[in-house]
């Protein structure tokens with residue numbers, strides 16, 4: 645099955661720099677049978693990046709969306725507006741939003757359902773903090789985020805939901821999760837999905853990827869493990885050379 649490599653550019657690039665990076669990404673040689681690559685620029689860069697990626701095998705995603713499609717919601721951006729710009733994916737519930745914007749599991753759930761019904765692939769981020777890990781609560785936290793994030797979700801046909809397991813302490817820290825611990829957490833996420841959906845749906849419609857200090861040196865060690873379907877990459881996706889190195893490492 646195709647592995648997913650998603651680049652989360654966060655709030656780090658100007659629109660012009662995002663276009664330059666997207667142009668470099670669009671020239672990468674990607675075996676689409678093996679890999680699905682998508683990039684997630686800021687809202688302000690989506691239109692420019694969308695134009696640069698046209699005709700390439702790199703897909704486009706946004707870093708967040710609102711749960712309504714139109715209306716008096718100043719400052720928000722809806723799933724249908726993202727579709728207009730050729731987005732096919734959208735992150736929901738990234739830990740930086742959960743922490744800095746106080747996003748709750750309920751808000752993440754509303755965003756996920758709305759993205760799904762607009763025809764986008766939601767990429768729901770879950771993961772424990774350092775404290776959760778130390779206090780032995782990490783597995784409960786992840787199971788709760790998955791269960792609440794997927795509450796009342798109906799999946800049919802080829803609809804796809806991606807869950808990104810991103811331990812908060814591993815994000816941007818250079819302290820990537822030990823691959824075996826990531827594999828264990830992925831199995832836990834998969835089981836939490838199986839609690840809610842038929843096993844066939846949990847297998848076919850859900851992909852589970854790892855995120856947190858992934859780079860060109862460690863990526864292969866995650867993708868080699870059973871149950872890890874790809875990676876959500878922050879820092880290393882924001883420079884053309886390291887992103888190219890990452891894609892190369894995966895296709896070797």
Ligand code: PGA
Nearest residue numbers: 815816856857877878879
């Ligand atoms: P990082 O970020 O690769 O820089 O740790 C990952 C993420 O936040 O999605």
